[in-house]
Amino acid sequence: MFPTEKASQPALLDLSKAAPAPASGKHDGQGPSREAPGEKHPRNQLNELTGQEWVYFTRSVLTTTYASAYGHQLRKAHGANKPPELMKEFIEFFTRADEVVLDPFAGVGGTLIGASIAAAPRRAIGIEINPRWAETYREVIAASAGELTAQPLLVGDCREVLRDRERFADESVDYVLTDPPYNVHLPQTMSNAPRYRERHTNRRTDYNMRSEAAGDLANLGSYADYLSAMQEVLRLCYRVLRSGRYLTLIIRNAYQDGRYTFTHAEVAQRAEAAGFVTKGEHVWYQAGTRLRPYGYPFSYVPNIAHQHIVTFRKPPRRNSPRRRPPPTAPA
Numbered sequence: 402m403f404p405t406e407k408a409s410q411p412a413l414l415d416l417s418k419a420a421p422a423p424a425s426g427k428h429d430g431q432g433p434s435r436e437a438p439g440e441k442h443p444r445n446q447l448n449e450l451t452g453q454e455w456v457y458f459t460r461s462v463l464t465t466t467y468a469s470a471y472g473h474q475l476r477k478a479h480g481a482n483k484p485p486e487l488m489k490e491f492i493e494f495f496t497r498a499d500e501v502v503l504d505p506f507a508g509v510g511g512t513l514i515g516a517s518i519a520a521a522p523r524r525a526i527g528i529e530i531n532p533r534w535a536e537t538y539r540e541v542i543a544a545s546a547g548e549l550t551a552q553p554l555l556v557g558d559c560r561e562v563l564r565d566r567e568r569f570a571d572e573s574v575d576y577v578l579t580d581p582p583y584n585v586h587l588p589q590t591m592s593n594a595p596r597y598r599e600r601h602t603n604r605r606t607d608y609n610m611r612s613e614a615a616g617d618l619a620n621l622g623s624y625a626d627y628l629s630a631m632q633e634v635l636r637l638c639y640r641v642l643r644s645g646r647y648l649t650l651i652i653r654n655a656y657q658d659g660r661y662t663f664t665h666a667e668v669a670q671r672a673e674a675a676g677f678v679t680k681g682e683h684v685w686y687q688a689g690t691r692l693r694p695y696g697y698p699f700s701y702v703p704n705i706a707h708q709h710i711v712t713f714r715k716p717p718r719r720n721s722p723r724r725r726p727p728p729t730a731p732a
């Protein structure tokens with residue numbers, strides 16, 4: 402039985418024992434350390450964490466700076482790659498050892514690597530439309546000389562791949578963690594303008610990471626098409642995810658043509674339409690974002706220095722069906 406949320410609230414934890422930074426990142430000095438002593442609660446069926454680690458994860462702001470590690474030199478060719486250690490934190494909270502994580506927009510494998518480096522490794526399966534990024538992931542694994550376990554990464558449009566019920570049975574995945582395209586491709590109007598480009602750029606890679614594939618969400622015709630495609634992906638994820646388990650999306654909002662778009666909130670509405678319940682978010686502050694003098698000295702234009710990491714739950718069923726075998730790896 403999945404514990405009820407009420408029953409799993411560790412109300413009497415001693416939160417005063419702030420301790421040094423965890424090895425995986427820079428500690429922000431607030432709240433208890435992930436390395437504080439403690440034991441896993443006997444009724445905790447969600448993860449392998451101690452009470453202090455559980456509570457520390459639930460803070461709604463992330464200020465951790467993650468080291469460039471795990472094949473970063475190769476992975477950084479993908480301008481939207483995510484730190485595997487960030488993904489590991491989410492995987493360690495939302496799964497137990499050996500459970501299965503799905504990433505339908507896997508890129509160069511931030512989630513897959515996160516599953517491999519989790520304290521007790523998890524299995525993961527990724528889908529990525531651009532063969533170039535799948536190849537980069539393979540190169541990262543090969544370069545790790547055995548340090549990183551290879552996880553299956555399927556090449557294709559996740560909307561087609563996830564329809565394969567033989568490979569992805571209903572309720573066969575324990576957690577979905579993904580970082581989709583954040584919109585259709587937006588022209589780089591401001592940050593690429595001559596007055597900012599030379600002195601204020603911090604783009605480390607080519608901004609345009611689109612593939613040529615028509616199914617690439619970044620190639621759709623409009624933001625409305627993008628939201629519809631996201632809803633379709635979310636419906637497919639809902640089918641393959643076990644009842645009572647979680648899905649996490651990383652989304653960046655946009656400022657375009659003089660208007661700010663709350664993409665994370667609009668995608669959350671689509672997740673609700675697909676059956677999920679919105680549970681909460683982490684606002685991830687991306688330290689090191691170069692600030693550009695947009696609008697100065699005439700009008701307010703934001704420098705977007707954060708992303709929203711929003712978590713949803715597939716409601717638990719009273720009589721959850723028997724566990725199905727995990728998705729099959731490619732031959």
Ligand SMILES: C[S@@+](CC[C@H](N)C(=O)[O-])C[C@H]1O[C@@H](n2cnc3c(N)ncnc32)[C@H](O)[C@@H]1O
Pocket residue numbers: 479481482483484505506507508509510511512528529530531534557558559560579580581582583610612616617618619
């Ligand atoms: C924001 S990036 C993900 C980066 C990833 N988290 C990482 O660490 O590398 C989104 C990815 O989705 C891929 N993508 C876009 N449309 C897709 C689709 N229909 N099916 C599968 N992948 C898609 C893009 O090629 C891109 O690599």
